[in-house]
Amino acid sequence: MKYDFKGIEEKWQKNWEDNKAFAIKENPDKPKYYALEMFPYPSGNLHMGHVRNYSIGDVVARYKTMQGFNVLHPMGWDSFGLPAENAAIKNGTPPADWTWKNIDNMRDQLKRLGFSYDWDREVATAKEEYYKFTQWMFLKLFENGLAYKKKSFVNWCPSCQTVLANEQVVNGKCERCKSEVGKKDLEQWFFKITDYADRLLADIDKLKGWPDKVKSMQTNWIGKSEGAEVKFKIDGTDKELTVFTTRPDTIYGVSYMVMAPEHPIVDELISGKPEEAECRAFIEKVRGMSEIARSSTDTEKEGVFTGTYMINPISGEKIPLYLANYVFLDYGTGVVMGVAAHDQRDFEFAKKYNLPIRIVIQPEGQNMKEEDMTEAFAAEGIMENSGEFNGMNNRDALKKIIAYMEEKGIGERKINFRLRDWLISRQRYWGAPIPVVYCEKCGTVAIPEDQLPVRLPENVEFTGQGKSPLSECEDFMNTTCPKCGGKAVRESDTMDTFVCSSWYFLRYCDPKNDKMPFSKEKTDYWMNVDQYIGGVEHAILHLLYARFFTKVLYDQGYVSCQEPFENLLTQGMVLKDGSKMSKSVGNVVSPEEIIEKYGADTARLFILFAAPPERDLDWNDTAVEGAYRFLNRVWRAVDELSEYAGGGAVDGTNLNETEKKLHFAVNAGIKKVTEDFDRFSFNTAISSIMETVNALYQYKDAVNAENYNKELIGEALRSIVLMLSPIVPHITQELWEILGNSENLFDTPWPKFDERALVVSEVEVVVQINGKIRDKMMISADLDPKGMQDVALANDKIKELIEGKQVVKVIAVPQKLINIVVK
């Protein structure tokens, strides 16, 4: 019989579907396991990255189930977002229609890959029954002061016609469409993620099962820096400007101040001054710079004197205030103290504008001179020119100076974060409407919980021009105030899709709940996610937001966990010819064509075998053939040997040498594959299964059919099929049936190895002389180091080699090697 992958895959996929084979319920008698893969955006078709992501997740889910865990393995759709709306603009199809059609197609593709999802738990963020609770989340944040509206200078993508969160601007470009992002002064909704900056940072330490890379990316993104805020008086006025500095120890070295050109006080400071015209020209120039140019390290530092002087609060010195392109309004206070001697940027700026450079920290034992400096000195040293702090180590002085400033009321200790609040409003249609109205009398009013959802209207037009479609839909916009019943206008912005995906893993625990997003009871059973799997591109955005939501929900008593994802695996990309598969390069291999040509099992096997999960994987057509060949080899083995397969246990005490070899190979294989699955080393697990299959072929070759040991053949075939089943579920289920079994492999216990089969009487050990291998010999496995030494020294070849030399030392490692050190 030939391996008919097509018929087999269709047969079992139908069987699983008809029997709801992967539906799961809470079961207090079993340990639970939550295996989750990042849900896809329904673009229309699966790509190889999806296949890889979901193949890894499926192996984990199936393996854990076989090991007796009650496994939650759900799938859904991150289905709000711009492509649907862009398609609507282009072809006039409503975003909803486009989205549901794509979901149907992709669900079908997932099913053809045989993934073990509980489809009863499927969620789609664009469905009313889901986004109603996304709106509920907004309300919970709003009620607790964590959602607020403010006017600010925000990122604006001219192509997407919407604002973007900081996290969605990559190198000054829109994360989605790569257009250059501009700035706009708009009133927008924010989530106060900065309130959680400290906890989001501190709890990174608790994420033991996360890759260091992701943890360090989040740490950098949150960007904590410790220092002080210091108040400087504006000369000739009562007003003060506050600066943030991480180096209060250099305060005596401040020789000028710099301010962001966008700073709100600039206008007042320069008005009427002789420098006004020059300053205004400079502000215009900086405004005209692109975000990328502005924030690039290569951009030359430029500035202009404001005509204003400041007073150093600690030395009383009068110093000039400049505007400069290297100071940013959105970090710290937008005002920086210039310490030319001890900060490289300040050094360059001071050199350019001939500002004084004053050393206040000397490298220990040196006497540096200002005029000799070619770069700033930023390392540790001894204080000088710093009044009462002279002679101290600068680290000690730093603390003392903060204390001094706090005492005098001129400054205080301050921790600053790079993290900004999360801008969540989007001027687009296809998203969850922000559940807020603006009432003439009551002002901003949140929609009460029991009136959710705020439905997305369907009678909207997509012109791609001007404002958001919702703002032009009068039926939607004109409403009544839930508080006073008077006239009110709805918020026309929708929420960033990352809001929807910040809680979907909770919804899977209780997907049909129509009263609440989820019940505490259900999330208490299933959470945390034991294994989360997805691309590293979500290292900051999604993973940070999801952690934030979990903490907010924890604080409000809705969940018991403070971190949602116990273990995280970031899988590598799928490449072809060394570069990322993309339409423009023309190196795309579609999952469909591979399934068509070789079947889903081959696709899964190849993708898991070709590289470890975290590493990039280069697609290789001939290696795919190799995977297909291996499945055929397994198929033939079962096909030819199944009639000899006995059901009983192998009597390990009564085997000949050939039989022992196979018995050993099978049990060693189970041991190795189990260990490899436990550490997600699927490529080596597969190679071990291949070795087991090779051992079976060797046995088959060496023994005549009439002498087959039926129990042994049965053990080998069953073990191979069981070990392969999480990886290639269709062919193994068929083979399982051929071997006379009827149960679903998914529910069959994972094979156990027999410790006794692994016991060997003799082992091969290496004999080294001075660390170089000189011979190998078979010795009794239980020989102790002393015994091994005696055997080795009695070996003729060794005797000859060490003849006339003095044996200094002999090291013997049981069952491994003997090293004889001679002189």
Place this chain on the structure above:
RNA sequence: GCGGGCGUGGCGGAAUUGGCAGACGCGCUAGACUUAGGAUCUAGUGAUUUUAUCGUGGGGGUUCAAGUCCCUUCGCCCGCACCA
């Protein structure tokens, strides 16, 4: 600049605790079966001047023993970045 990672045959990769470097697969070579082979099976396949020597980016070190530990250096990839 800061942070994370990587560097092993012709290729993908293995070596989990310092203990036989190159498992397994791809490719290649030969043989068997065959009218035929792009099927299948078997054997071989790091290099070289092949009783042996060399070999895990380079240099140095620790050790009886180093791909693995330490120091140093080069190259590549990813993330952040005029962050005060």
